[in-house]
Every structure is written in C-alpha cells, then in structure tokens.
Amino acid sequence: MPVRDERPTLPPEAERGSFRRVTVIGEEVLSRPCREVTDFGTPELSALIDDMFLTMSVADGAGLAANQVGVDLRLFVYDCPDDHGVRHVGHVVNPVLELPDPGSRRLIDDFEGCLSVPGATMEVPRTDRATVRGFDKDGNPLVIEGTGYFARCLQHETDHLLGHTYLDRLTARDRKNALRQMENRKEDVFAQRAARAARLAR
Structure with missing residues (x-):
C-alpha cells in the first residue's frame, strides 16, 4: 500500500535489511492464502522482517505483506500515518482482522493503491x-488498533495474506481501469524504485 506522507527517517529495521523484488499482480503467490508462521524468534524471521521494511521504504509504501516479496507467510510490516498525522511503525505475524459491528461501522470511500499494482489507484470502501490481533517476531501477543488511513492499511495488508488484493473489491469496470493505469505507469514506478534503491539499499 503506497504511503501518503514523506517519512523523515527510515525505521531501524530498514537500516538492517536488504532489498527484495516486489511481486506484481498475476503472480500466483499473491492469489493464495499464506501459511501460518510456526517458528518464532528465528534469525530467518528477523531477517525477513528487516528486508520487508527496506523493500517497503524503497517502494515508498505504507505497508507490505510477505507474499509481496514472494514469501507465503502470514506476516506484514507497516510504516503508516493515521488521519491525525501520527506515524505507526511495526510488524504483525499471523494477524487476525477485527472490524466494528455492522451497526456501528462507518465505510469510507478513499483512493487506495498497492505496491503490487504499480501506478494504479482506485476508490475502495x-x-x-480496524483492529488486528497477532504476534511479534518473538511470539509475544500484539493488539494493533487503527483509525482512518491506518485502519485502511491494516485491512489492505490483511487482505493480502488471504490471497486478495484491492482489485478484488472493485467492479469489473474499475478493475479494468486499474490494470490500464498500471500498464501506463508501471515503468515510471519501477524507475523511481530503482533510483530510490540506489540511495537506500545495501
């Protein structure tokens, strides 16, 4: 999910990470549910999280799911502002999304993009x-509550781990429009990522 505001500093995880290629819509890993993480506290899991943070920063994202770097594990990272400008940075393993009861929830239509659909944005309700319950990389329980744009980010990234992208929430016409946007803009997006990678990646 693309970021809205320029971040002043990289999170420490990104400083330790290596850049990985971002998967693109149509790749099979994006369209199937991811596997639960069962091994916590491992160097491999920590390295994956660090790499995801750097990759998200290079791609100028607000959130990134593991299958967006080709790894089918239930994990996402985020560096996302809410509507009050508060910056939220972290990761969650094996997340479970909780939404308000239908009677009390408010749907907001806003533009949404995706790092795996480069260059396209569409309105998505x-x-x-939103609340996400899960674990940190060491297996400690987490509860993450989000409002506004950060709530959108939590929903967007949890969708990824279920094998869905925001395109699945669009009408056939809007999906076609988004894919057309991607075709027209993706090369510019890739060039911007390459330039940013040259500045940030090891």
Missing part, C-alpha cells in the same frame, strides 16, 4: 476503524 473500507471501515474507518
């Missing part, structure tokens, strides 16, 4: 509040 999402609830204005």
Whole structure:
C-alpha cells in the first residue's frame, strides 16, 4: 500500500535489511492464502522482517505483506500515518482482522493503491476503524488498533495474506481501469524504485 506522507527517517529495521523484488499482480503467490508462521524468534524471521521494511521504504509504501516479496507467510510490516498525522511503525505475524459491528461501522470511500499494482489507484470502501490481533517476531501477543488511513492499511495488508488484493473489491469496470493505469505507469514506478534503491539499499 503506497504511503501518503514523506517519512523523515527510515525505521531501524530498514537500516538492517536488504532489498527484495516486489511481486506484481498475476503472480500466483499473491492469489493464495499464506501459511501460518510456526517458528518464532528465528534469525530467518528477523531477517525477513528487516528486508520487508527496506523493500517497503524503497517502494515508498505504507505497508507490505510477505507474499509481496514472494514469501507465503502470514506476516506484514507497516510504516503508516493515521488521519491525525501520527506515524505507526511495526510488524504483525499471523494477524487476525477485527472490524466494528455492522451497526456501528462507518465505510469510507478513499483512493487506495498497492505496491503490487504499480501506478494504479482506485476508490475502495473500507471501515474507518480496524483492529488486528497477532504476534511479534518473538511470539509475544500484539493488539494493533487503527483509525482512518491506518485502519485502511491494516485491512489492505490483511487482505493480502488471504490471497486478495484491492482489485478484488472493485467492479469489473474499475478493475479494468486499474490494470490500464498500471500498464501506463508501471515503468515510471519501477524507475523511481530503482533510483530510490540506489540511495537506500545495501
């Protein structure tokens, strides 16, 4: 999911990470549910999270799911502002999304993009509040609550781990429009990522 505001500094995880290629819509890993993480506290899991943070920063993203770097594990990272400008940075393993009850939830239509659909943005309805329960990389329980744009990010990234992208929430006509946008703009996006990678990646 693309970021909205320029971040002043890289998170420490990104400083330790290596850049990985971002998967693109149509690749099979994006269209199937990811596997639960069962091994916590491992160097491999820590390295994956660090790499995802750097990759997200290079791609100028607000969130990134593991299958977006070709790894089918239930994990995402985020560096995302909410609607009050508060920056939220972290990761969550094996997330479970909780939305408000239908009677109390408010749907907001706002433009949404995806690092795996480079260059395209479309309006997508999402609830204005969301909670994710899961674990950190060491297996400690986490509860993450989001409002506004951060709530959208939590919903977007959890969708990825279920094998869905925001394109699946669009009408056939809007999906076609998004794919056309991607075809027209993806080379510019890839060039921008390459330039940013040259500045940030090891």
